[in-house]
Amino acid sequence: MSARSTENDAIRVAVSTVIFSLRAAPDGDRLMLPLVRRTRDPHRGVWALPGGWLDADEDLDVAASRTLAETTALTPSYLEQLYTFGDVDRSPTRVVSIVYWALLRSDLVDTQRSTAGAPENVEWFDVDALPALAFDHRRIAEYALDRLRNKVGYSRIAAGLLPDEFTLTELREVYEAVLGRRLDPSNFRRLLEGTDELVPTESFRTGKHRPARLYRRGREA
Amino acid sequence: MSARSTENDAIRVAVSTVIFSLRAAPDGDRLMLPLVRRTRDPHRGVWALPGGWLDADEDLDVAASRTLAETTALTPSYLEQLYTFGDVDRSPTRVVSIVYWALLRSDLVDTQRSTAGAPENVEWFDVDALPALAFDHRRIAEYALDRLRNKVGYSRIAAGLLPDEFTLTELREVYEAVLGRRLDPSNFRRLLEGTDELVPTESFRTGKHRPARLYRRGREA
DNA sequence: TCAAAAGTGTTGGGGATACACCCATGT
DNA sequence: ACATGGGTGTATCCCCAACACTTTTGA
Numbered sequence: 337m338s339a340r341s342t343e344n345d346a347i348r349v350a351v352s353t354v355i356f357s358l359r360a361a362p363d364g365d366r367l368m369l370p371l372v373r374r375t376r377d378p379h380r381g382v383w384a385l386p387g388g389w390l391d392a393d394e395d396l397d398v399a400a401s402r403t404l405a406e407t408t409a410l411t412p413s414y415l416e417q418l419y420t421f422g423d424v425d426r427s428p429t430r431v432v433s434i435v436y437w438a439l440l441r442s443d444l445v446d447t448q449r450s451t452a453g454a455p456e457n458v459e460w461f462d463v464d465a466l467p468a469l470a471f472d473h474r475r476i477a478e479y480a481l482d483r484l485r486n487k488v489g490y491s492r493i494a495a496g497l498l499p500d501e502f503t504l505t506e507l508r509e510v511y512e513a514v515l516g517r518r519l520d521p522s523n524f525r526r527l528l529e530g531t532d533e534l535v536p537t538e539s540f541r542t543g544k545h546r547p548a549r550l551y552r553r554g555r556e557a
Numbered sequence: 558m559s560a561r562s563t564e565n566d567a568i569r570v571a572v573s574t575v576i577f578s579l580r581a582a583p584d585g586d587r588l589m590l591p592l593v594r595r596t597r598d599p600h601r602g603v604w605a606l607p608g609g610w611l612d613a614d615e616d617l618d619v620a621a622s623r624t625l626a627e628t629t630a631l632t633p634s635y636l637e638q639l640y641t642f643g644d645v646d647r648s649p650t651r652v653v654s655i656v657y658w659a660l661l662r663s664d665l666v667d668t669q670r671s672t673a674g675a676p677e678n679v680e681w682f683d684v685d686a687l688p689a690l691a692f693d694h695r696r697i698a699e700y701a702l703d704r705l706r707n708k709v710g711y712s713r714i715a716a717g718l719l720p721d722e723f724t725l726t727e728l729r730e731v732y733e734a735v736l737g738r739r740l741d742p743s744n745f746r747r748l749l750e751g752t753d754e755l756v757p758t759e760s761f762r763t764g765k766h767r768p769a770r771l772y773r774r775g776r777e778a
Numbered sequence: 779t780c781a782a783a784a785g786t787g788t789t790g791g792g793g794a795t796a797c798a799c800c801c802a803t804g805t
Numbered sequence: 806a807c808a809t810g811g812g813t814g815t816a817t818c819c820c821c822a823a824c825a826c827t828t829t830t831g832a
Contacts, residue, residue: 346613347570349653392567392651396643420641420655422617430613432570434641434653505810523795525812545810546802726783744822746785766783767829 347430351399352387352473354480355412355438357445358497358513359460365442366462367513369477371469372407373457378428379470383459385477386410387433400436408458410445412438414496418480426472437480439496488514492533495553503541503548504528568651572620573608573694575701576633576659578666579718579734580681586663587683588734590698592690593628594678599649600691604680606698607631608654621657629679631666633659635717639701647693658701660717709735713754716774724762724769725749 358365371383388403390396397415404410415438422432445460461467463481466474488494494510495502508524528534532554540547579586592604609624611617618636625631636659643653666681682688684702687695709715715731716723729745749755754775761768 347611349568349570390568390643390653393645395645396641396653417640419638420617422611422655424614424616432611432617432653432655434643503811520795520797521810522797522812522814527794542803543810544804545808546804546812548811724784741822741824742783743785743787743824748821763830764783765831766781767785767831769784 347432349390350387350431350433351390351396351403351436352385352433352476353400353404353412353415353436353438354385354418354477355404355408355410355440356463356480356484356497357440357460358442358510359445361462365509365513366464368460368462369466370408370410370458370460371467372455373459374470375457382470383461383467383473384470385435385473386458387435390434396434397436400434400438404438407455409455410440413441413444414439414493418483419476421472421476423472433476435476435480437483439484439493441499442497443499485515492528492531492553495533501537501539501550501552503550505548507534507551568653570611571608571652571654572611572617572624572657573606573654573697574621574625574633574636574657574659575606575639575698576625576629576631576661577684577701577705577718578661578681579663579731580666582683586730586734587685589681589683590687591629591631591679591681592688593676594680595691596678603691604682604688604694605691606656606694607679611655617655618657621655621659625659628676630676631661634662634665635660635714639704640697642693642697644693654697656697656701658704660705660714662720663718664720706736713749713752713774716754722758722760722771722773724771726769728755728772 354369356367356369359368360366370386372386374380374382374384386404386407388399388406390399391402394402396417400415401412404412415436418435418437420432420434424430426433463477466477468474469477484493488511494514495507497510497514498506504525505521507528508519508521511519511524534551535554537550537552539550541550575590577588577590580589581587591607593607595601595603595605607625607628609620609627611620612623615623617638621636622633625633636657639656639658641653641655645651647654684698687698689695690698705714709732715735716728718731718735719727725746726742728749729740729742732740732745752775755772756775758771758773760771762771
Protein backbone atom coordinates (compact mmCIF):
# COMPACT_ATOMS: atom_id res chain seq x y z
CA MET A 337 0.00 0.00 0.00
CA SER A 338 2.74 2.43 0.87
CA ALA A 339 4.57 1.78 -2.40
CA ARG A 340 1.48 2.82 -4.30
CA SER A 341 1.41 6.29 -2.89
CA THR A 342 4.28 7.21 -5.17
CA GLU A 343 2.27 6.35 -8.26
CA ASN A 344 -0.15 8.95 -7.03
CA ASP A 345 1.85 11.63 -8.79
CA ALA A 346 0.30 10.49 -12.04
CA ILE A 347 -3.20 11.41 -10.86
CA ARG A 348 -4.46 14.94 -11.26
CA VAL A 349 -7.51 16.32 -9.47
CA ALA A 350 -9.91 18.62 -11.29
CA VAL A 351 -13.08 20.35 -10.18
CA SER A 352 -15.99 21.07 -12.51
CA THR A 353 -19.39 22.65 -12.00
CA VAL A 354 -22.72 22.18 -13.71
CA ILE A 355 -24.52 25.45 -13.05
CA PHE A 356 -28.12 25.96 -14.03
CA SER A 357 -30.08 29.12 -14.57
CA LEU A 358 -33.28 30.27 -16.20
CA ARG A 359 -32.95 32.24 -19.42
CA ALA A 360 -35.49 33.75 -21.70
CA ALA A 361 -36.43 31.73 -24.75
CA PRO A 362 -39.11 32.19 -27.42
CA ASP A 363 -41.46 29.92 -25.50
CA GLY A 364 -40.86 31.29 -22.01
CA ASP A 365 -37.99 30.78 -19.61
CA ARG A 366 -35.94 27.66 -20.16
CA LEU A 367 -33.52 25.85 -17.92
CA MET A 368 -30.03 26.37 -19.29
CA LEU A 369 -26.38 25.81 -18.42
CA PRO A 370 -23.18 27.52 -19.58
CA LEU A 371 -20.48 25.63 -21.44
CA VAL A 372 -16.92 26.66 -22.24
CA ARG A 373 -15.25 26.05 -25.56
CA ARG A 374 -11.91 24.33 -24.98
CA THR A 375 -8.88 26.20 -26.25
CA ARG A 376 -6.43 23.32 -26.10
CA ASP A 377 -6.13 19.61 -26.64
CA PRO A 378 -7.55 17.19 -25.90
CA HIS A 379 -10.91 18.10 -27.42
CA ARG A 380 -9.77 21.54 -28.55
CA GLY A 381 -12.72 23.55 -29.80
CA VAL A 382 -15.28 21.24 -28.19
CA TRP A 383 -17.73 22.42 -25.54
CA ALA A 384 -17.00 21.38 -21.96
CA LEU A 385 -18.19 22.05 -18.44
CA PRO A 386 -16.52 24.96 -16.66
CA GLY A 387 -13.80 23.82 -14.27
CA GLY A 388 -10.09 23.66 -13.58
CA TRP A 389 -7.41 22.09 -11.44
CA LEU A 390 -7.72 21.82 -7.70
CA ASP A 391 -5.19 23.93 -5.82
CA ALA A 392 -3.21 22.24 -3.06
CA ASP A 393 -4.31 24.82 -0.52
CA GLU A 394 -8.00 25.32 -1.23
CA ASP A 395 -11.12 23.47 -0.13
CA LEU A 396 -13.14 21.65 -2.77
CA ASP A 397 -16.10 24.02 -2.80
CA VAL A 398 -13.78 27.00 -2.97
CA ALA A 399 -12.07 25.45 -5.97
CA ALA A 400 -15.45 24.92 -7.61
CA SER A 401 -16.36 28.57 -7.15
CA ARG A 402 -12.95 29.82 -8.25
CA THR A 403 -12.72 27.76 -11.41
CA LEU A 404 -16.29 28.64 -12.28
CA ALA A 405 -15.51 32.33 -11.90
CA GLU A 406 -12.29 32.07 -13.88
CA THR A 407 -13.92 30.38 -16.82
CA THR A 408 -17.36 31.98 -16.89
CA ALA A 409 -17.28 35.01 -14.55
CA LEU A 410 -20.28 33.57 -12.71
CA THR A 411 -20.85 33.24 -8.96
CA PRO A 412 -23.34 30.57 -7.89
CA SER A 413 -26.33 31.24 -5.64
CA TYR A 414 -26.32 27.64 -4.50
CA LEU A 415 -23.55 25.07 -4.67
CA GLU A 416 -23.45 21.41 -3.74
CA GLN A 417 -21.15 18.49 -4.47
CA LEU A 418 -22.58 16.13 -7.06
CA TYR A 419 -20.30 13.16 -7.66
CA THR A 420 -16.69 12.30 -8.34
CA PHE A 421 -15.90 10.87 -11.75
CA GLY A 422 -12.66 8.97 -12.00
CA ASP A 423 -12.77 6.18 -14.55
CA VAL A 424 -9.32 5.47 -15.95
CA ASP A 425 -10.38 6.00 -19.55
CA ARG A 426 -12.41 9.17 -19.16
CA SER A 427 -9.45 11.25 -20.26
CA PRO A 428 -6.14 10.51 -22.07
CA THR A 429 -4.28 11.24 -18.83
CA ARG A 430 -5.57 10.20 -15.43
CA VAL A 431 -7.89 12.89 -14.13
CA VAL A 432 -10.25 12.57 -11.18
CA SER A 433 -12.99 15.18 -11.48
CA ILE A 434 -14.92 16.26 -8.42
CA VAL A 435 -18.10 17.71 -9.87
CA TYR A 436 -20.39 20.25 -8.23
CA TRP A 437 -23.83 21.33 -9.28
CA ALA A 438 -25.06 24.84 -8.77
CA LEU A 439 -27.88 27.30 -9.30
CA LEU A 440 -27.64 30.90 -10.44
CA ARG A 441 -30.33 33.46 -9.78
CA SER A 442 -31.82 34.58 -13.04
CA ASP A 443 -31.33 38.26 -12.23
CA LEU A 444 -27.57 37.77 -11.86
CA VAL A 445 -26.75 36.06 -15.13
CA ASP A 446 -26.40 39.09 -17.35
CA THR A 447 -25.19 41.37 -14.59
CA GLN A 448 -22.24 39.15 -13.91
CA ARG A 449 -21.39 38.74 -17.54
CA SER A 450 -21.29 42.47 -18.20
CA THR A 451 -19.40 43.53 -15.08
CA ALA A 452 -16.72 40.85 -15.23
CA GLY A 453 -15.93 41.19 -18.92
CA ALA A 454 -17.85 38.28 -20.30
CA PRO A 455 -15.51 35.53 -21.44
CA GLU A 456 -15.73 35.00 -25.16
CA ASN A 457 -15.76 31.22 -25.10
CA VAL A 458 -18.81 30.83 -22.91
CA GLU A 459 -22.30 30.11 -24.20
CA TRP A 460 -25.58 29.09 -22.61
CA PHE A 461 -27.41 25.99 -23.82
CA ASP A 462 -30.87 24.63 -23.20
CA VAL A 463 -30.51 21.50 -21.07
CA ASP A 464 -32.66 19.68 -23.60
CA ALA A 465 -30.44 20.70 -26.53
CA LEU A 466 -26.83 20.30 -25.49
CA PRO A 467 -24.12 20.19 -28.15
CA ALA A 468 -21.47 17.47 -28.31
CA LEU A 469 -19.42 17.62 -25.13
CA ALA A 470 -15.80 16.82 -24.35
CA PHE A 471 -14.75 13.82 -22.26
CA ASP A 472 -17.64 12.29 -20.29
CA HIS A 473 -19.23 15.68 -19.74
CA ARG A 474 -22.55 14.81 -21.31
CA ARG A 475 -23.05 12.02 -18.84
CA ILE A 476 -22.08 14.39 -16.05
CA ALA A 477 -24.48 17.09 -17.21
CA GLU A 478 -27.33 14.62 -17.38
CA TYR A 479 -26.50 13.27 -13.96
CA ALA A 480 -26.63 16.81 -12.60
CA LEU A 481 -29.97 17.43 -14.27
CA ASP A 482 -31.35 14.28 -12.68
CA ARG A 483 -30.16 15.46 -9.31
CA LEU A 484 -31.74 18.87 -9.78
CA ARG A 485 -35.07 17.41 -10.83
CA ASN A 486 -35.14 14.96 -7.96
CA LYS A 487 -33.92 17.35 -5.35
CA VAL A 488 -36.36 20.07 -6.30
CA GLY A 489 -39.17 17.73 -5.38
CA TYR A 490 -38.63 17.38 -1.71
CA SER A 491 -36.76 20.59 -1.01
CA ARG A 492 -37.42 24.15 -1.99
CA ILE A 493 -34.15 24.62 -3.81
CA ALA A 494 -35.85 26.12 -6.83
CA ALA A 495 -36.08 29.56 -5.23
CA GLY A 496 -32.30 29.73 -5.74
CA LEU A 497 -33.01 30.45 -9.39
CA LEU A 498 -35.00 33.59 -8.63
CA PRO A 499 -34.16 37.08 -7.31
CA ASP A 500 -34.59 37.90 -3.64
CA GLU A 501 -38.26 38.69 -4.06
CA PHE A 502 -40.64 36.81 -6.28
CA THR A 503 -44.29 35.91 -6.66
CA LEU A 504 -45.68 32.45 -6.20
CA THR A 505 -46.47 32.30 -9.89
CA GLU A 506 -42.87 33.04 -10.77
CA LEU A 507 -41.72 30.32 -8.42
CA ARG A 508 -44.21 27.91 -9.87
CA GLU A 509 -42.93 28.68 -13.35
CA VAL A 510 -39.45 27.78 -12.15
CA TYR A 511 -40.71 24.41 -10.99
CA GLU A 512 -42.48 23.93 -14.27
CA ALA A 513 -39.32 24.74 -16.22
CA VAL A 514 -37.24 22.40 -14.09
CA LEU A 515 -39.68 19.53 -13.97
CA GLY A 516 -40.98 19.96 -17.48
CA ARG A 517 -44.66 19.76 -16.58
CA ARG A 518 -47.50 22.01 -15.49
CA LEU A 519 -48.44 22.37 -11.84
CA ASP A 520 -51.78 23.37 -10.35
CA PRO A 521 -51.44 26.97 -9.10
CA SER A 522 -53.70 26.52 -6.09
CA ASN A 523 -52.12 23.30 -4.90
CA PHE A 524 -48.69 24.77 -5.46
CA ARG A 525 -49.59 27.70 -3.25
CA ARG A 526 -50.82 25.54 -0.41
CA LEU A 527 -47.81 23.28 -0.61
CA LEU A 528 -45.40 26.11 -0.03
CA GLU A 529 -47.44 28.43 2.18
CA GLY A 530 -47.40 25.93 5.01
CA THR A 531 -43.62 25.60 5.09
CA ASP A 532 -40.95 27.89 6.48
CA GLU A 533 -39.14 27.80 3.16
CA LEU A 534 -40.95 30.94 2.07
CA VAL A 535 -41.54 34.20 3.91
CA PRO A 536 -44.29 36.53 2.71
CA THR A 537 -43.48 40.23 2.44
CA GLU A 538 -45.81 43.21 2.49
CA SER A 539 -44.91 44.14 -1.06
CA PHE A 540 -46.87 43.32 -4.15
CA ARG A 541 -45.92 43.03 -7.76
CA THR A 542 -48.18 45.22 -9.82
CA GLY A 543 -48.74 44.19 -13.38
CA LYS A 544 -51.50 43.83 -15.86
CA HIS A 545 -53.88 42.34 -13.33
CA ARG A 546 -54.45 41.80 -9.66
CA PRO A 547 -51.19 42.46 -7.76
CA ALA A 548 -49.41 39.36 -6.46
CA ARG A 549 -47.75 39.17 -3.08
CA LEU A 550 -43.96 38.98 -3.09
CA TYR A 551 -42.10 36.33 -1.08
CA ARG A 552 -38.53 35.82 0.07
CA ARG A 553 -36.61 32.62 0.68
CA GLY A 554 -36.86 31.38 4.25
CA ARG A 555 -33.99 29.98 6.30
CA GLU A 556 -31.08 29.40 3.96
CA ALA A 557 -30.35 25.70 3.46
CA MET B 558 -5.03 27.82 -14.58
CA SER B 559 -2.38 25.87 -16.44
CA ALA B 560 0.33 26.88 -13.98
CA ARG B 561 -1.70 25.40 -11.18
CA SER B 562 -1.65 21.93 -12.61
CA THR B 563 1.94 21.56 -11.45
CA GLU B 564 1.00 22.20 -7.84
CA ASN B 565 -1.26 19.22 -8.22
CA ASP B 566 1.60 16.94 -7.29
CA ALA B 567 1.07 17.94 -3.68
CA ILE B 568 -2.41 16.43 -3.66
CA ARG B 569 -2.85 12.74 -2.99
CA VAL B 570 -6.03 10.81 -3.69
CA ALA B 571 -7.25 8.19 -1.24
CA VAL B 572 -10.28 5.90 -1.28
CA SER B 573 -12.09 4.78 1.86
CA THR B 574 -15.13 2.63 2.46
CA VAL B 575 -17.73 2.59 5.19
CA ILE B 576 -19.06 -0.96 5.08
CA PHE B 577 -22.01 -2.04 7.18
CA SER B 578 -23.10 -5.49 8.23
CA LEU B 579 -25.35 -7.11 10.81
CA ARG B 580 -23.63 -8.87 13.67
CA ALA B 581 -24.99 -10.74 16.64
CA ALA B 582 -25.17 -8.83 19.89
CA PRO B 583 -26.70 -9.63 23.29
CA ASP B 584 -29.89 -7.85 22.29
CA GLY B 585 -30.28 -9.23 18.78
CA ASP B 586 -28.49 -8.30 15.57
CA ARG B 587 -26.93 -4.88 15.50
CA LEU B 588 -25.74 -2.72 12.62
CA MET B 589 -21.95 -2.62 12.76
CA LEU B 590 -18.96 -1.48 10.75
CA PRO B 591 -15.31 -2.58 10.72
CA LEU B 592 -12.50 -0.21 11.64
CA VAL B 593 -8.76 -0.58 11.16
CA ARG B 594 -6.19 0.38 13.77
CA ARG B 595 -3.60 2.63 12.17
CA THR B 596 -0.04 1.34 12.30
CA ARG B 597 1.69 4.59 11.41
CA ASP B 598 1.52 8.31 11.92
CA PRO B 599 -0.44 10.42 11.79
CA HIS B 600 -2.90 9.03 14.32
CA ARG B 601 -0.88 5.85 14.90
CA GLY B 602 -2.87 3.41 17.02
CA VAL B 603 -6.17 5.20 16.40
CA TRP B 604 -9.13 3.54 14.69
CA ALA B 605 -9.83 4.59 11.10
CA LEU B 606 -11.99 3.62 8.15
CA PRO B 607 -10.54 0.98 5.84
CA GLY B 608 -8.97 2.50 2.73
CA GLY B 609 -5.80 3.27 0.83
CA TRP B 610 -4.29 5.21 -2.04
CA LEU B 611 -5.88 5.30 -5.45
CA ASP B 612 -3.78 3.62 -8.13
CA ALA B 613 -3.17 5.53 -11.33
CA ASP B 614 -4.59 2.74 -13.44
CA GLU B 615 -7.68 1.63 -11.57
CA ASP B 616 -11.25 2.89 -11.49
CA LEU B 617 -12.57 4.41 -8.29
CA ASP B 618 -14.90 1.58 -7.34
CA VAL B 619 -12.19 -0.96 -8.04
CA ALA B 620 -9.87 0.95 -5.74
CA ALA B 621 -12.55 0.94 -3.06
CA SER B 622 -12.92 -2.83 -3.28
CA ARG B 623 -9.19 -3.45 -3.43
CA THR B 624 -8.27 -1.28 -0.45
CA LEU B 625 -11.15 -2.73 1.52
CA ALA B 626 -9.93 -6.25 0.80
CA GLU B 627 -6.32 -5.37 1.60
CA THR B 628 -7.15 -3.90 4.97
CA THR B 629 -10.06 -6.06 6.13
CA ALA B 630 -10.23 -9.09 3.79
CA LEU B 631 -13.87 -8.25 3.10
CA THR B 632 -15.70 -8.14 -0.23
CA PRO B 633 -18.82 -5.97 -0.33
CA SER B 634 -22.23 -7.21 -1.48
CA TYR B 635 -23.20 -3.69 -2.46
CA LEU B 636 -21.00 -0.67 -3.14
CA GLU B 637 -21.85 2.92 -3.94
CA GLN B 638 -19.97 6.21 -3.94
CA LEU B 639 -20.84 8.37 -0.95
CA TYR B 640 -19.03 11.70 -1.06
CA THR B 641 -15.60 13.18 -1.59
CA PHE B 642 -13.98 14.83 1.41
CA GLY B 643 -11.23 17.26 0.62
CA ASP B 644 -10.94 20.04 3.16
CA VAL B 645 -7.40 21.38 3.34
CA ASP B 646 -7.10 20.79 7.07
CA ARG B 647 -8.58 17.30 7.29
CA SER B 648 -5.09 15.79 7.28
CA PRO B 649 -1.56 17.14 7.90
CA THR B 650 -0.80 16.63 4.21
CA ARG B 651 -3.28 17.34 1.46
CA VAL B 652 -5.42 14.27 0.93
CA VAL B 653 -8.64 14.09 -1.05
CA SER B 654 -10.65 11.06 0.07
CA ILE B 655 -13.26 9.57 -2.21
CA VAL B 656 -15.49 7.66 0.18
CA TYR B 657 -17.71 4.73 -0.68
CA TRP B 658 -20.37 3.09 1.42
CA ALA B 659 -21.09 -0.59 1.23
CA LEU B 660 -23.12 -3.47 2.59
CA LEU B 661 -21.91 -6.94 3.48
CA ARG B 662 -24.20 -9.94 3.69
CA SER B 663 -24.29 -11.20 7.22
CA ASP B 664 -23.49 -14.77 6.17
CA LEU B 665 -20.22 -13.67 4.59
CA VAL B 666 -18.66 -11.75 7.45
CA ASP B 667 -17.07 -14.58 9.36
CA THR B 668 -16.48 -16.72 6.27
CA GLN B 669 -14.34 -14.03 4.73
CA ARG B 670 -12.44 -13.41 7.92
CA SER B 671 -11.48 -17.06 8.40
CA THR B 672 -10.56 -17.84 4.79
CA ALA B 673 -8.48 -14.77 4.18
CA GLY B 674 -6.50 -14.87 7.39
CA ALA B 675 -8.32 -12.25 9.37
CA PRO B 676 -6.23 -9.11 9.72
CA GLU B 677 -5.29 -8.51 13.30
CA ASN B 678 -5.94 -4.79 13.36
CA VAL B 679 -9.59 -4.99 12.33
CA GLU B 680 -12.51 -4.86 14.72
CA TRP B 681 -16.25 -4.44 14.33
CA PHE B 682 -18.08 -1.66 16.18
CA ASP B 683 -21.74 -0.94 16.78
CA VAL B 684 -22.64 2.14 14.74
CA ASP B 685 -24.10 3.66 17.89
CA ALA B 686 -20.90 3.11 19.88
CA LEU B 687 -17.97 4.09 17.73
CA PRO B 688 -14.59 4.75 19.34
CA ALA B 689 -12.51 7.87 18.69
CA LEU B 690 -11.65 7.96 15.00
CA ALA B 691 -8.67 9.36 13.09
CA PHE B 692 -8.92 12.44 10.86
CA ASP B 693 -12.53 13.38 10.01
CA HIS B 694 -13.59 9.76 9.91
CA ARG B 695 -16.31 10.09 12.52
CA ARG B 696 -18.06 12.68 10.44
CA ILE B 697 -17.69 10.44 7.41
CA ALA B 698 -19.07 7.41 9.23
CA GLU B 699 -22.09 9.35 10.41
CA TYR B 700 -22.67 10.73 6.95
CA ALA B 701 -22.65 7.16 5.60
CA LEU B 702 -25.09 6.05 8.27
CA ASP B 703 -27.44 8.87 7.30
CA ARG B 704 -27.24 7.80 3.69
CA LEU B 705 -27.98 4.20 4.56
CA ARG B 706 -30.99 5.12 6.68
CA ASN B 707 -32.40 7.42 4.06
CA LYS B 708 -31.73 5.17 1.12
CA VAL B 709 -33.22 2.13 2.79
CA GLY B 710 -36.52 3.96 2.88
CA TYR B 711 -37.30 4.25 -0.78
CA SER B 712 -35.24 1.39 -2.13
CA ARG B 713 -34.93 -2.21 -1.06
CA ILE B 714 -31.22 -2.04 -0.44
CA ALA B 715 -31.55 -3.72 2.93
CA ALA B 716 -31.70 -7.20 1.40
CA GLY B 717 -28.00 -6.73 0.62
CA LEU B 718 -27.33 -7.43 4.28
CA LEU B 719 -28.90 -10.88 4.14
CA PRO B 720 -27.99 -14.23 2.53
CA ASP B 721 -29.47 -15.23 -0.81
CA GLU B 722 -32.62 -16.61 0.78
CA PHE B 723 -34.40 -15.07 3.70
CA THR B 724 -37.81 -14.76 5.27
CA LEU B 725 -39.84 -11.60 5.42
CA THR B 726 -39.37 -11.47 9.15
CA GLU B 727 -35.60 -11.60 8.76
CA LEU B 728 -35.77 -8.79 6.23
CA ARG B 729 -38.00 -6.79 8.52
CA GLU B 730 -35.53 -7.22 11.35
CA VAL B 731 -32.85 -5.79 9.10
CA TYR B 732 -34.97 -2.73 8.51
CA GLU B 733 -35.60 -2.44 12.21
CA ALA B 734 -31.89 -2.67 12.98
CA VAL B 735 -31.05 -0.08 10.35
CA LEU B 736 -33.84 2.35 11.13
CA GLY B 737 -33.82 1.82 14.86
CA ARG B 738 -37.57 1.36 15.23
CA ARG B 739 -40.18 -1.37 15.04
CA LEU B 740 -42.20 -1.98 11.90
CA ASP B 741 -45.61 -3.55 11.56
CA PRO B 742 -45.14 -7.10 10.17
CA SER B 743 -48.31 -7.12 8.10
CA ASN B 744 -47.77 -3.72 6.55
CA PHE B 745 -44.16 -4.58 5.89
CA ARG B 746 -45.24 -7.68 4.04
CA ARG B 747 -47.70 -5.84 1.84
CA LEU B 748 -45.21 -3.10 1.07
CA LEU B 749 -42.66 -5.52 -0.35
CA GLU B 750 -44.89 -8.21 -1.81
CA GLY B 751 -46.22 -5.88 -4.45
CA THR B 752 -42.81 -4.91 -5.78
CA ASP B 753 -40.40 -6.77 -8.02
CA GLU B 754 -37.64 -6.24 -5.49
CA LEU B 755 -38.43 -9.60 -3.94
CA VAL B 756 -39.04 -12.98 -5.56
CA PRO B 757 -40.83 -15.68 -3.57
CA THR B 758 -39.36 -19.19 -3.66
CA GLU B 759 -41.06 -22.51 -3.02
CA SER B 760 -38.90 -23.18 0.02
CA PHE B 761 -39.86 -22.57 3.61
CA ARG B 762 -37.83 -22.02 6.69
CA THR B 763 -38.88 -24.43 9.37
CA GLY B 764 -38.39 -23.41 12.95
CA LYS B 765 -40.19 -23.39 16.22
CA HIS B 766 -43.47 -22.38 14.68
CA ARG B 767 -45.29 -22.07 11.40
CA PRO B 768 -42.81 -22.25 8.49
CA ALA B 769 -42.11 -19.00 6.69
CA ARG B 770 -41.69 -18.67 2.96
CA LEU B 771 -38.19 -17.86 1.73
CA TYR B 772 -37.56 -15.01 -0.69
CA ARG B 773 -34.71 -13.95 -2.95
CA ARG B 774 -33.67 -10.51 -4.10
CA GLY B 775 -35.29 -9.43 -7.34
CA ARG B 776 -33.53 -7.63 -10.18
CA GLU B 777 -30.20 -6.44 -8.90
CA ALA B 778 -30.00 -2.69 -8.59
C1' DT C 779 -54.75 -27.35 23.22
C1' DC C 780 -51.95 -23.62 23.62
C1' DA C 781 -48.22 -20.32 22.38
C1' DA C 782 -46.12 -17.98 18.82
C1' DA C 783 -45.12 -16.65 14.45
C1' DA C 784 -47.10 -16.51 9.50
C1' DG C 785 -50.19 -14.35 6.90
C1' DT C 786 -55.08 -11.81 5.63
C1' DG C 787 -58.65 -8.25 5.99
C1' DT C 788 -60.53 -3.80 7.38
C1' DT C 789 -60.50 0.79 8.73
C1' DG C 790 -59.16 5.60 8.99
C1' DG C 791 -56.13 9.71 8.63
C1' DG C 792 -53.00 12.70 5.79
C1' DG C 793 -51.21 14.28 1.65
C1' DA C 794 -51.68 15.04 -3.24
C1' DT C 795 -54.58 16.03 -7.28
C1' DA C 796 -58.49 17.96 -9.65
C1' DC C 797 -61.41 21.53 -10.08
C1' DA C 798 -65.24 24.84 -8.83
C1' DC C 799 -65.36 29.23 -7.31
C1' DC C 800 -64.55 34.14 -5.62
C1' DC C 801 -61.35 38.43 -5.61
C1' DA C 802 -58.83 42.41 -7.38
C1' DT C 803 -57.01 44.97 -10.93
C1' DG C 804 -55.97 47.20 -15.77
C1' DT C 805 -58.04 48.20 -19.90
C1' DA D 806 -67.92 45.20 -18.04
C1' DC D 807 -64.86 41.83 -18.75
C1' DA D 808 -60.68 39.40 -19.19
C1' DT D 809 -56.98 37.73 -16.58
C1' DG D 810 -54.27 36.19 -13.20
C1' DG D 811 -54.43 36.03 -7.79
C1' DG D 812 -56.16 33.46 -4.30
C1' DT D 813 -59.73 30.20 -1.42
C1' DG D 814 -62.57 26.15 -0.62
C1' DT D 815 -63.63 21.40 -1.19
C1' DA D 816 -64.31 16.63 -3.01
C1' DT D 817 -61.77 12.61 -4.14
C1' DC D 818 -58.22 9.33 -4.49
C1' DC D 819 -54.47 6.73 -2.85
C1' DC D 820 -50.95 5.41 0.18
C1' DC D 821 -49.94 3.59 4.39
C1' DA D 822 -50.08 3.05 9.51
C1' DA D 823 -52.86 0.71 12.94
C1' DC D 824 -54.86 -3.24 14.45
C1' DA D 825 -58.27 -7.11 14.64
C1' DC D 826 -58.35 -11.47 12.95
C1' DT D 827 -57.34 -16.27 10.92
C1' DT D 828 -53.87 -20.00 9.83
C1' DT D 829 -50.22 -23.16 10.67
C1' DT D 830 -46.85 -25.19 13.07
C1' DG D 831 -44.01 -27.29 17.41
C1' DA D 832 -44.34 -28.62 21.89
